[in-house]
Amino acid sequence: MSEKVLVAYATRMGATATIAAAIGAELRRAGHEVEVHEVTDVKAVSEYGAVVVGSAIYFGRWRPEAVRFLRDHARELRSRPVWLFHSGPIGPGRDVPQTVPSDVDRLAAKIGARPVRTFSGNLQPDTAAGGRARRARVDTMVGDARDWPQIRTWADEIAAALS
Numbered sequence: 532m533s534e535k536v537l538v539a540y541a542t543r544m545g546a547t548a549t550i551a552a553a554i555g556a557e558l559r560r561a562g563h564e565v566e567v568h569e570v571t572d573v574k575a576v577s578e579y580g581a582v583v584v585g586s587a588i589y590f591g592r593w594r595p596e597a598v599r600f601l602r603d604h605a606r607e608l609r610s611r612p613v614w615l616f617h618s619g620p621i622g623p624g625r626d627v628p629q630t631v632p633s634d635v636d637r638l639a640a641k642i643g644a645r646p647v648r649t650f651s652g653n654l655q656p657d658t659a660a661g662g663r664a665r666r667a668r669v670d671t672m673v674g675d676a677r678d679w680p681q682i683r684t685w686a687d688e689i690a691a692a693l694s
C-alpha cells in the first residue's frame with residue numbers, strides 16, 4: 532500500500548494545471564493514491580508521503596504562490612521525497628530546459644528536492660492577448676507545446692521511485 536501523493540501547482544492560464552492533472556492521473560494509474568491541488572488550497576503537507584510541486588514560469592520567475600508554498604512548508608517537505616517541475620517554454624525554444632530561479636533553487640536545496648524538470652508550455656491567443664503578453668512580445672509564440680508522453684514518462688519515474 533503506497534502513501535498518498537500530493538501534486539500541487541501554480542498556474543495563471545491553466546497549462547500547468549493540466550500538466551499537474553496528467554501527472555496525478557499517471558501516478559494513480561500506477562497504483563498510488565493522489566490528490567491534485569492548487570498550492571493556495573493546500574494548508575499542510577503532513578498527510579502526504581511524497582509531494583510534487585509545479586509552477587508556470589513568467590519572466591523567468593515561478594508564480595509567487597508556488598515560491599511561498601515551498602518556503603512555508605520547507606521544514607515538512609524536507610522530510611519527504613519532493614519532485615519539482617516548471618512549465619513554460621514555447622515556440623522554437625520549447626525543448627530548452629529553463630534556468631531555475633535563484634529563490635526556487637535555494638529552497639529546493641533546503642528541501643532536498645530532486646532537480647527541477649522543465650516541461651514545455653501552452654500559450655493561446657485568447658489568454659495571451661492581454662497587455663503583459665503583448666508588452667513581453669510573446670504573442671508571436673502562440674502554441675501548445677505540452678508533451679504529454681514526456682510528462683507521463685516523468686510521472687512513471689516518480690511512481691517507480693515511490694514503489
Ligand SMILES: Cc1cc2nc3c(=O)[nH]c(=O)nc-3n(C[C@H](O)[C@H](O)[C@H](O)COP(=O)(O)O)c2cc1C
Pocket residue numbers: 541542543544545546547548587588589590591592618619620621629651652653654659663664667669
Ligand atoms: C507574459 C509572459 C511571460 C512569459 N515568460 C516566460 C519565461 O520567462 N520563460 C518561459 O519558459 N515561459 C514563459 N512564458 C510562457 C508561459 O510560461 C507558458 O505559456 C505556460 O505554459 C503558462 O502556464 P500557465 O498556463 O499554467 O499559466 C511566458 C508567458 C507569458 C504570457
